[in-house]
Amino acid sequence: MKKSKLLTYALILLITASVGLPPAVWASGAENRVERLSGQTRYDTMLEIALKFNPRTTRNVVLATGELFPDALAGVPVAKQKNAPLLLVNTTPERSPQAFTYIKEHLDKKGQIYILGGTGVVPDSFVTALKELGYPETSIHRVSGNDRYETALEIAKQMEHEGTEFYLATGDNFPDALSASVLAAMTNAVTPDKSAYYKSKGQDISPKTGGVPVLLVPTQGPVPPQLIDYLNSIPEQGQSFQQSLHVVGGSAVVSEQSLDELRSKVKRLAPDGITRSFGQDRYATMKMLNADAFDASWRNEDQGLAVPHIYLASGEAFPDALAGAVLAARDEAPLILVNESMPKDTADLLLNYYGRNTKGINKGKVITVLGGTGVSSNDMVS
Numbered sequence: 001m002k003k004s005k006l007l008t009y010a011l012i013l014l015i016t017a018s019v020g021l022p023p024a025v026w027a028s029g030a031e032n033r034v035e036r037l038s039g040q041t042r043y044d045t046m047l048e049i050a051l052k053f054n055p056r057t058t059r060n061v062v063l064a065t066g067e068l069f070p071d072a073l074a075g076v077p078v079a080k081q082k083n084a085p086l087l088l089v090n091t092t093p094e095r096s097p098q099a100f101t102y103i104k105e106h107l108d109k110k111g112q113i114y115i116l117g118g119t120g121v122v123p124d125s126f127v128t129a130l131k132e133l134g135y136p137e138t139s140i141h142r143v144s145g146n147d148r149y150e151t152a153l154e155i156a157k158q159m160e161h162e163g164t165e166f167y168l169a170t171g172d173n174f175p176d177a178l179s180a181s182v183l184a185a186m187t188n189a190v191t192p193d194k195s196a197y198y199k200s201k202g203q204d205i206s207p208k209t210g211g212v213p214v215l216l217v218p219t220q221g222p223v224p225p226q227l228i229d230y231l232n233s234i235p236e237q238g239q240s241f242q243q244s245l246h247v248v249g250g251s252a253v254v255s256e257q258s259l260d261e262l263r264s265k266v267k268r269l270a271p272d273g274i275t276r277s278f279g280q281d282r283y284a285t286m287k288m289l290n291a292d293a294f295d296a297s298w299r300n301e302d303q304g305l306a307v308p309h310i311y312l313a314s315g316e317a318f319p320d321a322l323a324g325a326v327l328a329a330r331d332e333a334p335l336i337l338v339n340e341s342m343p344k345d346t347a348d349l350l351l352n353y354y355g356r357n358t359k360g361i362n363k364g365k366v367i368t369v370l371g372g373t374g375v376s377s378n379d380m381v382s
Contacts, residue, residue, distance in 0.1 A: 042320065053326065073181055145226075166246070262274065295356075316375070
């Protein structure tokens with residue numbers, strides 16, 4: 001690590017120690033702040049994230065098990081597209097009071113409920129409990145397949161997208177795809193204020209929700225034939241229709257054999273349609289994905305901060321990051337994975353953001369920490 005970076009860390013630690021305040025205090029100012037969304041359990045934290053996403057009335061919610069990651073991971077883009085909080089549930093309705101509290105207090109009685117995964121992970125007792133709350137069966141939609149790979153495909157079919165761009169990740173582990181789920185949800189999105197900015201510069205770019213699917217493949221074995229059939233079945237949108245796959249992770253998690261199979265069997269794959277982002281570990285992969293993916297400097301007449309908002313979540317566990325990924329995507333903010341040793345790749349990425357931000361108006365920075373001090377301590381945040 002360069003001496004200048006070590007000096008930066010030393011100064012931060014010195015200031016923190018001398019002031020003696022938690023980061024939410026010492027880093028705060030009139031416009032800059034650190035906030036934490038957390039609870040006693042993953043489900044309590046999920047509720048705090050959902051309330052941050054929408055504390056008022058919502059028309060849609062998305063439910064997924066909080067005990068396993070694949071369905072929620074694939075569900076981030078569809079939840080963002082439907083402007084719905086991602087509610088993690090336990091094994092029974094009785095053990096999921098947080099999700100039901102949010103639904104009872106915030107879901108419109110004419111709202112829609114999307115349950116990701118089969119009855120093995122979200123039993124039909126949830127449907128019964130939702131009907132008892134007054135939601136008709138026609139408003140409750142189970143999105144599932146025979147396994148996690150087919151469920152990801154069914155989730156993709158729930159989305160509005162052109163069928164030309166996809167993220168591809170392993171269905172056997174979660175770290176590489178956590179940050180990628182945010183990028184997938186943000187792809188091609190144009191917010192109303194960004195549309196207005198473009199129009200002020202003479203570019204007629206309309207607002208759009210954006211978002212592309214996250215598809216899953218096994219680490220070992222062939223690509224599920226249903227995935228290839230799905231890609232080949234998408235209707236063409238014009239003569240130049242070509243498909244691209246953003247592969248997340250190295251060959252140890254998504255094999256070259258799988259990519260060769262896709263190259264040979266996906267009929268409309270662009271010549272250079274498979275790209276891979278990876279590093280030596282989950283934090284290096286996250287750095288590769290996020291380094292150049294965010295730029296909000298168009299704000300304040302091209303004087304804004306490049307990365308005004310970041311989300312921090314543990315890279316060692318999935319629930320807080322997945323529940324918060326929809327919120328990060330809504331806010332067009334990166335989801336940065338951390339642990340107590342502050343990985344070098346995470347530190348380098350944050351210093352990259354810091355350097356880019358010094359070129360803009362230095363105000364309005366927000367750090368949102370997902371999860372309690374048991375997973376992301378105040379010392380680490382400092």
